[in-house]
Amino acid sequence: xxxxxxxxxxxxxxxxxxxxxxxxxxxxxxxxxxxxxxxxxxxxxxxxxxxxxxxxxxxxxxxxxxxxxxxxxxxxxxxxxxxxxxxxxxxxxxxxxxxxxxxxxxxxxxxxxxxxxxxxxxxxxxxx
Numbered sequence: 467x468x469x470x471x472x473x474x475x476x477x478x479x480x481x482x483x484x485x486x487x488x489x490x491x492x493x494x495x496x497x498x499x500x501x502x503x504x505x506x507x508x509x510x511x512x513x514x515x516x517x518x519x520x521x522x523x524x525x526x527x528x529x530x531x532x533x534x535x536x537x538x539x540x541x542x543x544x545x546x547x548x549x550x551x552x553x554x555x556x557x558x559x560x561x562x563x564x565x566x567x568x569x570x571x572x573x574x575x576x577x578x579x580x581x582x583x584x585x586x587x588x589x590x591x592x593x594x
Contacts, residue, residue, distance in 0.1 A: 476589065478503030480526035485509070485516035485542060486556070487534045491577070495529060495556065498581040499588070513537050520545045527592055528553035529584070532561060540565050543572075552591045556584060 482504045486492035492509035499506050507523045510516040513534045520528065520542050528546055530539045530553055543565070546553050554573035555561070561569060575587045 476502050476585065477592075480504045480592065481507055481524055482588070483507045483510065483516070483519050483523065483525050483528040483530075483553075485511075485519075485528065485530045485534060485539055487511045487531060494581075495584065498584055499529075502585055510534075513539065513541065516542045517545065520549070520551075525549075525551045527551065527588055529556050529588065530554070532557040532559055532565070538562060538565060540568070543569050552594060554587050554591045556587075 477499060482499050484492060484495050484506055486495060486509050489511065492511060496506045496509055507519050507525060508515070510519050511534065516534060516539060528542070528551060530542060532538060532555055543553060554575060556575045556577065556579070558577040573587050573591050575584055
């Protein structure tokens, strides 16, 4: 069943950073949010790209994998918190202990998830 145009554009005008190192997953996330009307920043596949975007872009929300390659996105979360930008994690793993202390209250969406689950989580994070 196809969603209505209004429902399909529920995130119109939002700017969402996508930080994901698996390119096929990143492109799927990008398409999901573009279809919902969002402007997607990225996808950023490396920590340095994600940090640069988190520092310099106007953002409404960030969708972060816990790890980009062998490093965590903890530095990105620290920067987003300082800027007052909400974020959620979309990952196949649990938060490492250090990140759990800082980001334990963040919304977690575990891979694999449906597009609707991801959109619902984003809407919830934006409303918080």
